[in-house]
Amino acid sequence: MKRVRTIVIGLLVLALPAAAFAYPPAKGASKDCMTCHKVDRKEVEALVSKLGPNLTIVDIKLAPVKGMFLIEVDAGEGKRGVLFLDFAKQNILILNNLIPVESLKTRKTDYSKLPLKDAVVIGDAAAKKKIAVFTDPDCPYCRTLHEEMKKVVAKRKDIAFHLFLFPLPMHKDAYKKAQAVLCEKSSTLLDDAFSGKAMPEPSCGNELLEKILTLGKEIGVNGTPTLVREDGTMASAAFTADKLIDWVDGK
Secondary structure (H helix, E strand, O other): OHHHHHHHHHHHHHHOOOOOEOOOEOOOOOHHHHHOOOEOHHHHHHHHHHHOOOOEEEEEEEOOOOOEEEEEEEEEOOEEEEEEEEOOOOEEEEOOEEEEHHHHOOEEOOHHHOOHHHOEEEOOOOOOEEEEEEEOOOOHHHHHHHHHHHHHHHHOOOEEEEEEEOOOOOOOOHHHHHHHHHHHOOHHHHHHHHOOOOOOOOOOOOHHHHHHHHHHHHOOOOOOOEEEOOOOEEEOOOOOHHHHHHHHOOO
């Protein structure tokens, strides 16, 4: 039944590409909401593609939680998940991470304000193209991106990623993990943190970490991962390696 529903929705979209659709509710959702809350599938596809270019929409419906749409997505290789979009289309909820839609739009900042000496580097620190990445060791999308960045530097020696550890408040263990990595500036500890391994207690104070958190807020980082190119362009997405290379190259 679920597969048929998905196919039917796909046919409707092909037949009426410019229309806005009222989707069926998920179990437990109020049918009354369908009469006044609608969403344009192409608009949702555009938002979701910025979270991860490899994500495709399987289904959109009203969520059991009032005021939200439930979006079922496919990340390939048999991996599926759900996102939630509020009726006002201002926030996307991913697991326990609230991402403002505004953050998905093209944004710029002053790259020269980023103190790369405070970052932990993946790749050659002297590489021609230096990408700043605000990331959280307990953020699932950051963990995915972490592995993709390692693939990129293996392919492209002219690219390096300068990681500014930016633990989010909802990840209660991330702060100490980030602090421990910054104390040692160790690539081994960095990989351990992003692979979920046990971490040692921090061997230094938290001044550097607090400095990075303040910096991130000042330049408009409100979710992770957030990447910054040298031209100041910002992106909030878990790119695959090939898509990440294209973004770094400005394609």
